Amino acid sequence: MSRSTLTGSRIRERRTLxxxxxxxxxxxxxxSAAYLNLIEHNKRKIGGKLLVDLARILQVEVGSLTQGVQSTLVEGLQNAGAENGLTDVFVETDRIEDFANRFPGWAALASRQHEHIKALERRIEALNDRLAHDPFLSExxxxxxxxxxxxxxTAGxxxxxDDIDAEWxxxxxxxxxxxxxxxxxxxxxxxxxLDTIGKENETPDTPQTxxxxxxxxxxxxxxxxSDPNDAAINEAQQNERAQSGQPVLALSSPAARSLADGxxxxxxxxxxxxxxxTVLDVLEQFxxxxxxxAxxxxxxxxxxxxxxxxxxxxxxGADCGMVICDGAGVITFRKPLEGFTPPRFGGGCPLWPLYQALVRPMTPVRRVVELTGQPARKYLAYAICQPKAHLGFDAPEVLEATMLFVALDRATGPMLQDLPQDVEAVKVGTNCRVCTRAACPARREPSLMGTENRA
Incomplete structure (x- = not known):
């Protein structure tokens, strides 16, 4: 794993070790523990005596917690090398630091190009999602x-x-x-x-978005x-956002407010x-x-x-993504993770555990999934399908499926204890139009990205 370029993350890593x-x-x-929590998650800046005291307690040099620009270059190159999707290109990962020291300009260029490519890939996925399913775009x-x-x-x-009257x-x-x-x-x-799709300043256009x-x-x-701790942390984040000049979005339409209220x-x-x-206690143990x-x-x-x-x-403790769909398989809620962005409209990959759970109500499903891309990424996914509402006897059953996923390399030890060592990852995509696996048995339409002969 690459070293974090953020001081708080390094403090958390050293404390865990x-x-x-x-x-x-x-x-x-x-x-206070709450303040240290904010520091470790890079929500508060740190320096001076507090940083020196933390380094002393953790028995490390202050410099190891405040690595400079050179460390950023090294980590950028490490990420680019680790996410290299070209199987015919060998990357000398053991010489990355030497390369960054000798050619910092080229190192910065390679690192930025890698980030730019990732951003373009995310925008392609967002554009495809909109072009295929967005009702606003269709209208x-x-x-x-x-x-x-x-x-x-009229021109015809x-x-x-034929002579047409002057008035007509x-x-x-x-x-x-x-x-x-x-x-x-x-x-x-x-x-x-179309120009805003996939960009940070994308303007919401429907109640759902x-x-x-x-x-x-x-x-x-x-x-x-109901929970003062949640409220206090949220208030601190809102104050920080206001001080930084970030705009605060408002729910202007009644439909959007209705979704938020629900x-x-x-x-x-x-x-x-x-x-x-109680949740924090469970997170600490499991x-x-x-x-x-539960x-x-x-x-x-x-x-x-x-x-x-x-x-x-x-x-x-670990970033979690989530997807919720209704009984028809249409995604009704999504919380993306870096590297795993579920489509906003329509449905996702039929091989997701989310849809496997949909056909087996009340039966929990856990899978290791590998998301195709450059490079492929693995996630630990949990899914279950449950009735959303009990309407009484002889009434139609209203089902809802939920999937929680976390990057496998960020999953904690207890989560992996009862996972078989040789468990095979299920290869999935975000949706067929941007998935490159040609031999997928669940493919329902050709890919816009080209295909690879991988099962």
Whole structure:
């Protein structure tokens, strides 16, 4: 694994290697455990006497916690080498540091190009998702085509040999002018809309995307009145965001607010059943294991997955992604992870454990999945399908499937204890249009990215 370029992450890594609990280290340096938590998750800057005290307790040099630009270059090259998808190119990983020292400019260029390629790959996935399923885009294209057809029809009438009354000619010319203005405005809006897809400043355009953008700005953990600890951490994050000048998104439409209200009601119920102190205790012993949390609190597994995925980021221990779909397989909620971005519209890969659980209600599913890409990445995924609502006897069953996933290299030891050593990863993609596996038995349409002859 590459070394972290962030001081807080290095402090956490050194503390873990030293076998110290967060509360113990905080007490030794005279700060609260909550403040140390913020430091370790790079939410607070650190320096001066506190940094010296931490280095002394951890028995390391201060410089090893505050590595400079050279370390950043080395780590960027390490990441590029580790994620090299070209099997015919050998990377001398043992000489990366020497290369960075001798040619820092070339090292910075290679590292930035690697990050740029990753950003382009994410944007291609987002564009494909929009082009294939976005209702707003379909409506916009329909409007453009309708306007073009109207202009063509009017031009055909004016071009005919039949004599047209001067008054009607004026009307047709006025209609053509108005339609051309509407076409120019519509195409400009469409170009601007497509240009924002996959970018950080993407503008929400539907209630669902507006709700997702709002929840993402809250780090998927909006403050809950039922848990003061959650609220305090969220308030600190909001203050930090305001001081940095970041804009605060507002839910302007009633539909988006309705989605947010429904989510908050559910999140509050989950927090009431699974208090933060209990969740943190489970995380300390078992890591983000939804079965362990459900067993400790008596909650159902899907609720435990939601609680783990929407913890305040400074408390989660390991970043968790989550996908929820309805009984038709349509994704209704998603929390992406770096390297694993579920599609926003439509459905995902049929081989996801999410869909395996959908056909086996109430049966928990756990799989190691390998996401195709450059390079392939492995994740530990948990999934379960449960009734969303009990409507009574003889009523149709309303089902909902939930999948929690965490990068395998970030999964804690207890989560892997009962996992077979020789377990084979299930090869999956995000969806067929950007998946490169040609021999996939679940493929439903050709890939835009080309295909590889890999099973």
């Amino acid at each position: 030293a076998g110290l609990k967060q509360a113990d280290l905080a007490r030794l340096v005279g700060i 916009a294209l329909h409007e453009v085509l309708s306007t073009v057809t109207a202009i063509r029809s 009438i004016l071009n005919a040999d 000619q004026a009307r047709f010319h006025r209609n053509m002018y108005e339609d051309s203005q509407r076409l120019a405005t519509g195409t400009q809006d469409l170009v601007r809309y 507006a709700f997702e953008a709002w929840l993402q700005q809250q780090d998927y953990a909006p403050a809950l009145q 989510w908050m009601t559910r999140a509050k119920q989950d927090a009431d059943q699974m208090p933060l102190s 890591g983000p294991d939804p079965a362990a949390l 067993k400790r609190t008596g909650a159902d597994i899907a609720a435990a997955m939601r609680r783990l995925a929407t913890l305040p980021p400074t408390q989660s």
